[in-house]
Amino acid sequence: MPRGSRALPAACLQVLRSSSLIVHVGDLTASSVLRDLEALAPVAAVRGNMDAPDLRSRLPERLVVEAEGVRIGIVHDAGPGPGRHERLVGWFPDCDVVAYGHTHVPEVARAGAAWVVNPGSPTERRRAAFHALAVVRDGVPELVVLA
Secondary structure: OOOOOOOOOHHHHHHHHOOOOEEEOOOOOOHHHHHHHHOOOOEEEOOOOOOOHHHHHHOOOEEEEEEOOEEEEEEOOOOOOOOHHHHHHHHOOOOOEEEEOOOOOOEEEEEOOEEEEEOOOOOOOOOOOOEEEEEEEOOEEEEEEEO
C-alpha cells in the first residue's frame, strides 16, 4: 500500500472480499493496512523492506501456508533475477505456489512442479506496465490486471 491518501481500487477490493485467504508479499507499510485487509478476509503476510518497524517485528521474513489444499510459500525479496525461480523453489521445496514481491513486476511462471508468482501491485506499479494482483483458483495462479 502506498503512503498517503490513495486507496485500493474497487476491482481489487471486490476480489479480496471474495477470497478465502489474502496472501500479501510484503510492503504493507503500516499496521492499519493489515487491519483493513483482515476486515476483508483472513491474511497471511510477510514483512517487506517498506514496512514500518512494528510490522517488520511482527511479520516473518518467510512463511508457508495452506489454503484449499494448495501449499503456498511466501517471501518478499527473492533476490536477483538470474536464478530466481530455482532459488525460490529451493527455499520452498514442498510448495505448489511460491509468491514473492519486491519488484512489483507481475509474473506467473512454471518452475518444475511449482508455480512462481509475483502479483505485482494494485497501487504501486513502479516499473510494471500495469497494476495487478494474482488469484489462485484450483491451484493455478492467474494475474488480474486492474484498470
